[in-house]
Structure formats: structure tokens, C-alpha cells
Amino acid sequence: EDQVTQSPEALRLQEGESSSLNCSYTVSGLRGLFWYRQDPGKGPEFLFTLYSAGEEKEKERLKATLTKKESFLHITAPKPEDSATYLCAGADSNYQLIWGAGTKLIIKP
Amino acid sequence: KAGVTQTPRYLIKTRGQQVTLSCSPISGHRSVSWYQQTPGQGLQFLFEYFSETQRNKGNFPGRFSGRQFSNSRSEMNVSTLELGDSALYLCASSPTADHTQYFGPGTRLTVL
DSSP states (O other): OOEEEEEOSEEEEETTOOEEEEEEEEOTTOOEEEEEEEOTTSOOEEEEEEOSTTOEEEETTEEEEEOSSEEEEEEOSOOGGGOEEEEEEEEOTTOOEEEOOOEEEEEEO | OOOOEEEOSEEEEOTTOOEEEEEEOOTTOOEEEEEEEETTTEEEEEEEEETTEEEEEOSOOTTEEEEEOTTSOEEEEEOSOOGGGOEEEEEEEEOSSSOOOEEOOOEEEEEO
16 A cells, blocks of 8 residues: 655754654655645645655755655754645655655744 | 635534535646645545546545536535534645646635
8 A cells, every 4th residue: 555654743953953854655656756845724835846766856955855765855954934844745656646644843943 | 827726715614514615726737636634634635636527536425526617626515514524625736747736725614
């Protein structure tokens, strides 16, 4: 069965303290691995799509990487405004997204 | 380009009633997907429409239905509401060229 697992469930960091979020996946015929950011009460905001192992993408303080079994979202020198829930999802062969439960990131000033 | 819009943003209904939610996709996007999001279950896929046809369906009871119009706007309907239907309902549209889903702000449904 296709599955996406995110860890940790929650992560508290001090401002400027870099860390990584993990997304492990078993998705048959993976068509892409997606990262989204979601603020409370709002819809998810698209961040990155990764298509093949070894691929990396960056945006401001965020960098996403992909291996054959997992993806990492690296956050460098985070700021309080980076606080949000980060969701990852794998697209199966029908491009249907299999979602992880998310990692709630809290950055303390 | 304007983003995905959803109406209404908030709804309060009572058990047994029915509700219709509306979604307008990004201009040019022909695929619209609907999700239910609750704190305990996360994002759960409801269904996807493409060119007025339901292309995929999640594991929800028949009380949940949807449709898509020729202008790609979509509606979802929930009949005989239950307390457990209280959730944030999200709509996402995606272009044909790639399958990235762009989400609207959601409709917060509360069932009393």
C-alpha cells in the first residue's frame, strides 16, 4: 500500500537554528514528490516538486532533496515567519497525491 | 493570475442538512481536486474532476458528491450532514502540463 510518513510530528527551534524535516515514502511508480507549507486556517502553499533521486531545489532558506526512499526539507537559519506545518505528498502513477500527516515547525525568536 | 477561490469561507449547519461548496480554479486549469482536512486524519482525498468528468475518487460515502462545469468551476455537495463532517474542505486546481496542485483558502464547515 502506498504510504508517506513525515517526521518529526513537531519541531521547535530557536531562530537561526538549522534543521531538517523528513518525508519517507513508499509510492508505486512515483511521479513526483511535493512539498507544501500550510499556515493555520489556510490552504497549503506549494513549495517544491522533486522528480528523481538526487534532485535538489532551493527557495530562500529552504532546500528540498530526494533519494529513492525519502525526501528532506532543510531549513537554514530559520526565522519566526517560517513557522508553519510542512506537508509532503507523493504522486502515484495516476498522479493522485498520497499525503503525509505533516510536521509542525515552530521557530522561537 | 488570480488564485483558486472558494465560497463560502465559513459555514455552520446542523445534522441532517445538506451543503454545497463552490470552487473556482486558476484560469486555464482544467483539473480540480477536493480534499477534507481534519486534525486527526490530515488531508483526505475526496475526488478529482477533469473536463467535467470525475477522474478519481477517494474512500468517502456516497453522501459526498461533486461536479464540474464547462468553465472548470466545481461544486461539492454533502447530504445528510453528520457531526464528523466538520472539517476544512480544500479545493485545488492543476494545469494539464504538470500536476502541481494549487490550493484555495478552504471552506470551514462546522456541523452542530
